[in-house]
Amino acid sequence: MxxxxxxxxxxxxxxxxxxxxxxxxxxxxxxxxxxxxxxxxxxxxxxxxxxxxxxxxxxxxxxxxxxxxxxxxxxxxxxxxxxxxxxxxxxxxxxxxxxxxxEGIVNLQTFSLEGKRCAKLRTRFNKFARNSYTFIVVKPPYSKELLSEIKSISDSWLGKKKEKGFSVVSFSEEYISRFPIALLFDSDKNIIAFATLATDYKKTISIDLMRKSSDSPHGTMDVLFIHIFKWAKDKDYQTCSLGMAPLSNVGNxxxxxxxxxxxxxxxxxxxxLYNFKGLREFKSKFACTWExxxxxxxxxxxxxxxxxxxxxxxxxxxxxxxxxxxxxxxxxxxx
CATH class of the missing domain: 3.40.630.30 (Gcn5-related N-acetyltransferase (GNAT))
Structure with a gap:
């Protein structure tokens, strides 16, 4: 390795x-x-x-x-x-x-919440900020307490579903301990969502494993993504990959x-069986281009x-x- x-x-x-x-x-x-x-x-x-x-x-x-x-x-x-x-x-x-x-791709250099198209996202992001929700990116190595907390969130998100593999990321402590983790906290400093951040060692960052707690408020993942884009832009990344929208724009x-x-x-x-359209619609809120x-x-x-x-x-x-x-x-x- x-x-x-x-x-x-x-x-x-x-x-x-x-x-x-x-x-x-x-x-x-x-x-x-x-x-x-x-x-x-x-x-x-x-x-x-x-x-x-x-x-x-x-x-x-x-x-x-x-x-x-x-x-x-x-x-x-x-x-x-x-x-x-x-x-x-x-x-x-x-x-x-x-x-x-x-694959949905965000151009971080032009990413902005300004304009009519992003009005709902802007309102949601500002509401979370007013309610004292906070965001940080942490780097490995991680404490047992943090790993246990995000494992609990992952289990909550999974419910009765099983982890996948090969082309789909899954939760394991060894895997997530290789990456920085983006964390979103509520006003009581409890983690309500997280995402691992991978890179291609060039200028692209990828939002990899993403999970939220079952009782997180509506719009949690929108806010987490926006924070990640802002963080990655500050770190001089050029683009952010949102991953695949399977079967999107095929056979039409x-x-x-x-x-x-x-x-x-x-x-x-x-x-x-799988929320194909919903996944495309969610990523379309942010994606600038589709490859x-x-x-x-x-x-x-x-x-x-x-x-x-x-x-x-x-x-x-x-x-x-x-x-x-x-x-x-x-x-x-x-x-």
């Missing part, structure tokens, strides 16, 4: 590179250790999370190398949540694409593939892929190796 941390610090990561520290994935070094590929096996497939990480000069070769590695093992490579940046390289290696949704064109139109139906009518994310695969049966992806995501992380190293080195811009 020390090697991974050093590599990310030198080369930068991407929108999902912090999920390496869930410790439920394998690492493949390509291009003589110039490119980092994170994947997990299910059945006869190796599912890569995000694009390969490294200098662009080596990315195309790394995609081909991983493809050949999979072929030598009799396995099928799948790339999950790739960005448009490297699609030409996947295409030239024989991959086909399916849009999965969009008459020329879309049938598979994408089916995804559109799930987005419109699948809220009983599409795709699935890249060879010729294979798409329904089988989606079932296997669901199985991967709904499987709680099981650490594959022990993390070694000082947590303070993972994120050195917090304060």
């Amino acid at each position: 020390d090697q991974v941390i050093s590599f990310l610090k030198e080369n930068g990561g991407n929108h999902v590179s912090h999920l390496i520290f869930l410790q439920d994935k394998e690492v493949y070094w390509a291009g003589q250790q110039k490119v980092l590929i994170i994947y997990k096996r299910i059945a006869n497939k190796l599912v890569v999370l995000g694009d390969p990480i490294g200098e662009e000069l080596y990315i195309q070769g790394a995609i081909k190398e991983f493809n050949e590695y999979c072929e030598s093992k009799g396995l099928k490579p799948i790339f999950y949540q790739i960005s448009p940046q490297f699609m030409q390289y996947y295409h030239e290696t024989g991959y086909r694409f399916l849009k999965l949704g969009e 064109c008459k020329y879309s593939f049938i598979s994408e139109k089916l995804i559109r139906m799930v987005y419109l009518h699948g809220n009983s 599409p994310k795709y699935l890249a695969s060879k010729k294979t049966f798409l329904p089988a892929i989606f079932i296997q992806l669901l199985l991967l995501i709904n499987r709680q992380p099981t650490p594959k190796y022990k993390v070694i190293g000082k947590i303070k080195y993972f994120f050195n811009k917090a304060g």
Whole structure:
């Protein structure tokens, strides 16, 4: 893990590179250790999370190398949540694409609560301030008392739901102890919401694991997010990732593939299983731009892929190796 941390610090990561520290994935070094590929096996497939990480000069070769590695093992490579940046390289290696949704991104340099569009958010933010709600960002290492308190909030938020894994962050003391944590307190100095803050080691910060207590007031997460944007802007970050809005803006064109139109139906009518539309609407309060994310695969049966992806995501992380190293080195811009 020390090697991974050093590599990310030198080369930068991407929108999902912090999920390496869930410790439920394998690492493949390509291009003589110039490119980092994170994947997990299910059945006869190796599912890569995000694009390969490294200098662009080596990315195309790394995609081909991983493809050949999979072929030598009799396995099928799948790339999950790739960005448009490297699609030409996947295409030239024989991959086909399916849009999965969009990542919401906030431009911190232009972020403001001014104007008619942000009137409700501004009113809510000021109300919390008048009622003596406060915000801080703390850095590891953390006391047992703090970890216990936010664990209680996490459990309250989860209720009867189970933690997920692979591309979805989950609560574990070891994982959250690698990141700064944004905390929102009520007037009695009780924590009512928190979020871990990850980075790509470039100019982007990501709001990662976010949880609130079940009795927190309406608008709590709005206020927490606004505080995070202000804090990150002061720390000279350029953008803040809000993560994926799954299935968002997929299949809404008459020329879309049938598979994408089916995804559109799930987005419109699948809220009983997952609040797809609600998540998009919440993130739309803040997002300045939306970056599409795709699935890249060879010729294979798409329904089988989606079932296997669901199985991967709904499987709680099981650490594959022990993390070694000082947590303070993972994120050195917090304060």
